[in-house]
Amino acid sequence: MIRFWSGRAVRLATLLIGVAVGTFALLSASPVDPIEAYVGADSVQVSPEQREQIAERWGLDDPPVERFTAWAGQVLQGNLGTSQVFDAPVTEVIGEKFLSSLALMAAAWVISGVLGFALGVLAGSRPGTWIDRGVSWWAYTLASAPVFWVGLLLLYVFSVSLQWTPVCCAGPVGALPDEITLIERLHHLLLPALTLSIVGVAPVILHTRHAVIEVMASDQVTFARSLGESPRGVIVHRVLRNAAAPALMLQFASLGELFGGSVLAEQVFNYPGLGQAITTAALRQDVPLLMGISLAMALFVFAGNLLGDLVHSKVDPRVALVKEGVR
Known part of the structure; x- marks a missing residue:
């Protein structure tokens, strides 16, 4: 039983890591501008200063590796981050x-x-x-x-x-x-x-x-x-x-x-x-x-x-x- 559950735990950890890396890679390669997607229909009315503030607030200008590392560090602490759309954990x-x-x-x-x-x-x-x-x-x-x-x-x-x-x-x-x-x-x-x-x-x-x-x-x-x-x-x-x-x-x-x-x-x-x-x-x-x-x-x-x-x-x-x- 120890061998069974330890094997399953390793499989689960490998699965979660693979899903996290794959999902983040696909999202990073998306051609959609994350700031325009975040603002929505009001993107035309957003000034360059406001775009910079939004990017700084959500870390959208950081390199992908740095963003993923920061997110993974929060996950290890039990924090999945804050939703941009719902403005809630x-x-x-x-x-x-x-x-x-x-x-x-x-x-x-x-x-x-x-x-x-x-x-x-x-x-x-x-x-x-x-x-x-x-x-x-x-x-x-x-x-x-x-x-x-x-x-x-x-x-x-x-x-x-x-x-x-x-x-x-x-x-x-x-x-x-x-x-x-x-x-x-x-x-x-x-x-x-x-x-x-x-x-x-x-x-x-x-x-x-x-x-x-x-x-x-x-x-x-x-x-x-x-x-x-x-x-x-x-x-x-x-x-x-x-x-x-x-x-x-x-x-x-x-x-x-x-x-x-x-x-x-x-x-x-x-x-x-x-x-x-x-x-x-x-x-x-x-x-x-x-x-x-x-x-x-x-x-x-x-x-x-x-x-x-x-x-x-x-x-x-x-x-x-x-x-x-x-x-």
């Missing part, structure tokens, strides 16, 4: 926005996992039938559908045409956060979460279907059938657990794609989460906030993959973390 901005995105991603993650596993088992247990072909066709179609296109389609159908769901935001427009009820929050959360889950359900369906077909063709299922076990008993006692292991691992590994999809979904529905903060920070060249969000995303995805490995090894006793020396 980066940790506070990420913490506030992440809670909204977490509710959205958690709802989509659960829906896509449960629905994808159920449909995958249904299709895999009846290979070659019209049910299998229909579910597979639907999964392949969803796998190639962009998140923003699905979001716009659902928005037009359920919000504009049927008027069943709100058009935007995480609550009624003009209402204070303390005045929004739980029912109203769930009502505004429904369509964005459905958008993410519809797109994310496809890989779970396809992988679960493949795993079920393999298990159904195994010797243990053949032996169980020879003993007179019913088809339902074969599915419940022989197939579900063996198919659940790869499905769970895939579900945890998809957190990165889920995070990326939430950025587009939040833009379509104007949902005030971390994805919307990423877009705002990118357009305004808010380097401290972008760097902090990149590290938070890397940590989030790494934790998801780690949980996926641990859950996979618990669900399927045959799986052992051999590379880390855990038996």
